[in-house]
Amino acid sequence: MLHRFLKTIQAGKVQSLLEIARTLDLSPDMALHITNELTNMGYLKAVGADCEKPQTGCSECPTNRGCQVIVRHWFLTEKGRTVVSKISKAE
Amino acid sequence: MQLLELQPGKKAVIRSLEGGRSVLSRLAALGFTPGAVVTVLRSSDHGPLLVSLRGSRVALGRGEAAHIFVTFIVKEKPAQIETTNQRDLTIALTGQPNVGKSSVFNLLTGMNQHVGNWTGKTIECKTGTYNFKGTGFSVVDLPGTYSLTASSEEERLARDFITKEHPDLIVAVVNAATLERSLYLVAELLLLPVPIVVALNMTDVAEQEGIQIEPKVLEAALGVPVVPMVASKGAGHVELEEAILRLSNHEISYQPKRPSILPAHQTVLDQLRGFIGSYVLPIYPEKWVALKLLEGDEELTELMKSSMPPEAWENVHALLYQHEDAILDIAGARYEWVARIIRAAVVEPKVTRVGMTARLDRVLTHPLWGTLTLITILGGVFWLTYKVGSPIQAFLSQLISQVAQILRSGWTTGPRWLVEFSAGGILGGIGMVLTFLPILVIFFAILGFMEDTGYMARAAYLSDRWMHMMGLHGKSFMPILLGFGCNVPAILGTRIIESRRARLLTILLIPLVPCTARMAVITILAAVFFGSSAFWIAWGLVGCSLLILAGMGIVLHHFFFENEHVPFIMELPLYHLPNFRTIGIYVRDNLLAFIKKAGTTILVATLFVWALSYFPTGNVMTSYLGVAGKFLEPVGSWMGLPWPVLVALLTSFVAKENTVATLGVLYGSLNALKTAMTLAAMLAFLVFQILFIPCVGTMAAIQQETRSWKWTATSIGIQLAMSLGLAVAVYQIVRLF
Numbered sequence: 001m002l003h004r005f006l007k008t009i010q011a012g013k014v015q016s017l018l019e020i021a022r023t024l025d026l027s028p029d030m031a032l033h034i035t036n037e038l039t040n041m042g043y044l045k046a047v048g049a050d051c052e053k054p055q056t057g058c059s060e061c062p063t064n065r066g067c068q069v070i071v072r073h074w075f076l077t078e079k080g081r082t083v084v085s086k087i088s089k090a091e
Numbered sequence: 092m093q094l095l096e097l098q099p100g101k102k103a104v105i106r107s108l109e110g111g112r113s114v115l116s117r118l119a120a121l122g123f124t125p126g127a128v129v130t131v132l133r134s135s136d137h138g139p140l141l142v143s144l145r146g147s148r149v150a151l152g153r154g155e156a157a158h159i160f161v162t163f164i165v166k167e168k169p170a171q172i173e174t175t176n177q178r179d180l181t182i183a184l185t186g187q188p189n190v191g192k193s194s195v196f197n198l199l200t201g202m203n204q205h206v207g208n209w210t211g212k213t214i215e216c217k218t219g220t221y222n223f224k225g226t227g228f229s230v231v232d233l234p235g236t237y238s239l240t241a242s243s244e245e246e247r248l249a250r251d252f253i254t255k256e257h258p259d260l261i262v263a264v265v266n267a268a269t270l271e272r273s274l275y276l277v278a279e280l281l282l283l284p285v286p287i288v289v290a291l292n293m294t295d296v297a298e299q300e301g302i303q304i305e306p307k308v309l310e311a312a313l314g315v316p317v318v319p320m321v322a323s324k325g326a327g328h329v330e331l332e333e334a335i336l337r338l339s340n341h342e343i344s345y346q347p348k349r350p351s352i353l354p355a356h357q358t359v360l361d362q363l364r365g366f367i368g369s370y371v372l373p374i375y376p377e378k379w380v381a382l383k384l385l386e387g388d389e390e391l392t393e394l395m396k397s398s399m400p401p402e403a404w405e406n407v408h409a410l411l412y413q414h415e416d417a418i419l420d421i422a423g424a425r426y427e428w429v430a431r432i433i434r435a436a437v438v439e440p441k442v443t444r445v446g447m448t449a450r451l452d453r454v455l456t457h458p459l460w461g462t463l464t465l466i467t468i469l470g471g472v473f474w475l476t477y478k479v480g481s482p483i484q485a486f487l488s489q490l491i492s493q494v495a496q497i498l499r500s501g502w503t504t505g506p507r508w509l510v511e512f513s514a515g516g517i518l519g520g521i522g523m524v525l526t527f528l529p530i531l532v533i534f535f536a537i538l539g540f541m542e543d544t545g546y547m548a549r550a551a552y553l554s555d556r557w558m559h560m561m562g563l564h565g566k567s568f569m570p571i572l573l574g575f576g577c578n579v580p581a582i583l584g585t586r587i588i589e590s591r592r593a594r595l596l597t598i599l600l601i602p603l604v605p606c607t608a609r610m611a612v613i614t615i616l617a618a619v620f621f622g623s624s625a626f627w628i629a630w631g632l633v634g635c636s637l638l639i640l641a642g643m644g645i646v647l648h649h650f651f652f653e654n655e656h657v658p659f660i661m662e663l664p665l666y667h668l669p670n671f672r673t674i675g676i677y678v679r680d681n682l683l684a685f686i687k688k689a690g691t692t693i694l695v696a697t698l699f700v701w702a703l704s705y706f707p708t709g710n711v712m713t714s715y716l717g718v719a720g721k722f723l724e725p726v727g728s729w730m731g732l733p734w735p736v737l738v739a740l741l742t743s744f745v746a747k748e749n750t751v752a753t754l755g756v757l758y759g760s761l762n763a764l765k766t767a768m769t770l771a772a773m774l775a776f777l778v779f780q781i782l783f784i785p786c787v788g789t790m791a792a793i794q795q796e797t798r799s800w801k802w803t804a805t806s807i808g809i810q811l812a813m814s815l816g817l818a819v820a821v822y823q824i825v826r827l828f
Contacts, residue, residue: 001430002423009658016456016552016663018448025430028445028665030271033237034426035660040240041387041418047659075659083416 003087005034006043009076010084035074043080047073094129094140094151094159102130103161110158110670121151123159128244144243154542157676179227180339183253185280186264187273188235191292193217194322195264196232199332223332226339231258239279240388247390253283255374260339262331264290267297267304267319271433277313278425281349284376288334289317295324302439309436314348350428352382353420359410360385366407370399384411386418448545448665455546456663461553468546469633472537473614473626480530481618481625487526491518492760511705512698515756520697523755524689524748527615531685532678534614538607539677545664551575552663554637571597571644574604578785582792598793599806602785603640603813605633608747613781615751619761620773628774632781639782639813689748696745697752700738704757711735711757726815730779730822731772736764740779746786775822782814 001024008020021031038044076084097103105128108118123129123144133141140151184199186192200219217232233252234245253261263280265273270291280287291306310317316334320327337343352360363381371377372394383391384407392411396404454460495514502510541547574581581601585594605613613632617625703716711717720734727737739753754761768776784790784807794803 001426002419005423006419009660012658015659016661018445018452018663018665020660021445022449026426027271029269030426030429032662033272033275035662037422041422043419044660072662073659074661081658083419086416 002034002038003083005038006076006080006084007087009044010081038080039074043077043083044074045077047075092161094131094142094156094161095134095153097129097131097134097161099131099134101163102128103163104128105159106162107160108158109160110673118155118158123151129159129161153680154539154673154677158673180229180259181256182228182230182335183233183256183258183261183285184230184264185233185249185253185261185276186235186290187237187266187276190235190264190266190269190273191322192232192235192264195262195290195292195320195328195331196230198322198325198328199228199230221332223336226336228335231256236276238276240386253280253285254376254379257374258285260335261285261287262290262335263287264292264322267291267294268300268302270297270302270304270437271429274429274432275425278350278428281313281315281347282379282382284379286338286345287315287347288331288338289313289315290320290322290327290331291317292320292322292327294319295321302437304438305436309432312348312432312435314346316343316345350425352424356385356414356417356420359414359417362410363407366403366410367395367399370395370403372398382421385414386421387411387415444665444667448663451666452549452663455549456552458553461549465550465553468541468550470626470630472534473629475537476530476533476614477618477623477625477629480533481622483529484526484618487529488523488760488762491522491526494518495522495759507709508705511709512701515705515759516698516701519759520701520752520756521689521694523761524693524752525686527751528682528685530615530618531611531682534611535678535681536674539674540669542677543667543669543673545666548661548663552661571601571604571640574601574606578602578604578606578789579792582789582796585796595797595802598796598802599809600640600643602789602793602806602810603636603643603782605636605781606785608786609781612743612747612750613777616777616780619764620777628777632777635778636781639817685748689752693746693748693752696742696749697756700742700753701756729815729819730775731769731826732776732779733767736768736776740776740783743780744784744787750780769826771822771825774825775818778821779814779818782810782817784810784814 004024005020008014008023014020014023017031017035018028020026021028024031026034035044039046094103094105105123108123110118121144128144130143131140132143140153140156142151182199184192184196186195196217196219200221205218219230219232221228221230231252233249236243236246236249238246239250239253240246252258261280261283263277265277277287277289289309291304291309294304297304304319306317306319316338318327318331318334320331322328334343338345360378360381363384364377367381367384368377371380380391380395384395395407399407455464495518498514498518499510502513538547541550571581578601581604582598585597585601610633613629617629617632621628700716703719704711704714706714708714716738720738723734723737727734735757736754739750739757742749742753751761754764758764758767764773790803790807793806794800797803
């Protein structure tokens with residue numbers, strides 16, 4: 001299941017959790033659960049997670065609410081890509 | 092109190108969550124559930140909140156955070172868990188957050204409860220007792236957990252209790268409406284050598300949502316007793332007590348069907364057991380410890396490492412290293428196990444939000460139809476903003492001008508500079524900025540609506556698709572998407588790019604992304620300059636800005652990034668009906684921030700500009716600013732812009748909105764600009780404004796991330812050259828017609 005999840009991301013044909021959920025016959029909640037799990041395991045990394053310290057000018061910016069990530073992204077880490085490549089070779 | 096009110100560094104317990112089902116579901120998916128301990132790591136007045144929750148750091152928008160209510164943790168004297176001899180049997184009550192575990196606990200124990208804290212911890216611990224058919228039970232309500240991976244304090248406590256205290260029985264409470272998610276924990280619990288009863292709670296909610304669950308089929312699939320319940324209404328507790336008693340007395344068969352692992356990993360597991368067998372503490376089940384080691388459980392890895400001689404541990408370490416990706420198979424098997432059970436026991440409704448979202452997405456995320464919809468919606472945002480907001484702004488602007496006039500003519504006794512300070516500086520500057528509040532109310536309300544319904548994420552998704560189709564993909568594009576909110580987090584987001592060169596290029600590209608502040612200023616100025624045509628101008632400017640960004644991005648990717656492909660996914664929430672309270676909070680937050688800024692940064696900058704434009708002669712043309720401004724005239728003449736307009740543009744370096752305030756001070760009324768500039772000059776000015784160097788906050792972020800003044804200056808230079816060059820080009824071309 002998790003291999004297929006990572007392989008689907010690597011294939012690049014789907015780019016949203018909803019599409020992955022549909023492809024793998026999961027609920028969106030479960031797809032998010034798996035994504036968080038894979039992030040904890042180090043196979044995925046969340047984009048924007050480094051935006052964690054107060055920055056100069058942030059408090060003064062009238063639209064700093066925009067700092068809220070409009071849409072959450074995760075990308076396949078080196079570890080993730082390595083494991084997918086291993087699976088592909090094994091297949 | 093609201094989570095928003097919690098100061099950085101403070102820790103509190105989530106007491107309740109308010110809002111629509113979709114909001115609650117989204118928050119629950121992130122782990123924000125009643126009882127969870129949350130620590131605020133970062134909180135600015137109006138920025139996102141960064142919190143520590145269940146061992147992870149989570150960034151939360153203020154709109155989302157407004158739904159969460161917390162209370163401070165009261166440090167009580169640590170309580171010992173009561174498992175005294177007076178009780179015959181000990182039951183551990185487990186479950187994920189939001190499954191109604193507390194209701195089940197209250198049903199079982201009634202008034203016989205004790206609330207304290209876990210020994211040495213700040214997490215609440217509830218214990219209680221009850222008697223059923225002559226047997227006494229002690230119930231321990233374990234903290235809500237998603238799994239037994241010990242990635243948070245709650246999970247560690249729950250699993251330590253089960254593995255070390257050896258309860259006689261576990262009651263796993265699951266939410267029938269979100270059974271798929273709840274069953275993952277059950278999959279882990281089944282691996283422990285303690286019998287389990289599943290309390291299938293909230294069956295009424297599942298029914299309301301059209302989800303049909305067959306408890307008997309579920310029971311057969313799990314191999315453990317399943318008791319349907321509606322704990323909030325007191326239904327099912329007798330059946331649960333009966334099942335607990337019968338299982339305790341071995342009156343019903345207990346043959347759990349656990350998730351299996353691959354035969355290859357079974358061999359590894361056996362090998363591991365052979366290595367660790369004699370070193371595992373008696374309190375832990377050996378097989379479970381071996382499995383957890385294979386899963387990479389940090390706590391147990393450390394424990395075993397310290398319990399074993401180095402040479403013995405070396406064998407374990409080598410085996411684990413060789414099978415470091417085994418966790419994918421083990422966890423994956425659990426997800427497949429969950430999926431199989433769901434397929435067997437659950438019938439989903441034919442019409443679901445997931446299905447509706449899929450149908451809507453077929454159109455709204457389609458490369459052609461979705462893009463056309465996005466363009467139409469974007470146009471609609473500007474149209475509505477101008478159609479409704481502009482007349483109100485014009486009225487307020489006139490009102491401010493009249494009040495200023497009355498002040499000048501009526502206040503004859505005061506010193507002239509003070510009269511001018513009040514009428515020209517305060518009313519002309521800040522007053523003028525505030526007249527645009529109606530336009531911003533509409534603008535932010537529509538943005539809030541788009542975000543709350545789930546459409547905003549589709550807009551980002553579509554932009555990404557287009558960029559992807561043009562060859563613009565990879566790690567550089569992901570931070571760029573963040574820039575549409577604010578350039579600062581986008582600059583920080585480039586930390587995901589390993590290559591310094593690629594990172595630098597992306598940082599240089601990000602200031603081209605029109606952030607919300609720039610969009611707001613363009614929305615305001617287009618209305619002043621172009622009246623009923625403002626909609627087309629604002630829409631076109633944003634479109635052109637995106638085209639320039641795409642063009643630059645394509646060049647960068649083809650020549651510097653060698654078309655690297657970085658696979659990624661993004662979260663698209665399900666569509667749902669808008670919650671007007673949430674939208675209201677969004678609008679309120681943005682407006683308050685805008686007003687606050689008008690009263691601080693913009694006020695100081697405006698008064699500084701006013702002072703320079705008034706002293707020493709009281710005439711702007713012969714003032715300090717007038718003298719200095721004349722040096723800008725040659726540059727302004729390339730675009731047909733008078734020097735005060737260029738001064739206004741320069742003040743936007745402090746904050747984008749300063750342009751509007753400065754124009755108000757220097758011209759008294761923004762409408763006067765129409766006579767001071769030609770149509771070509773107005774268009775050139777807007778092009779100059781949207782592409783002009785970013786605000787000081789973004790510049791500071793660039794300096795911080797590049798650690799180079801040279802690259803910061805380069806960024807300013809590029810933006811300045813591009814904005815100036817294009818503004819001159821636009822002016823020179825348009826004046827030909």
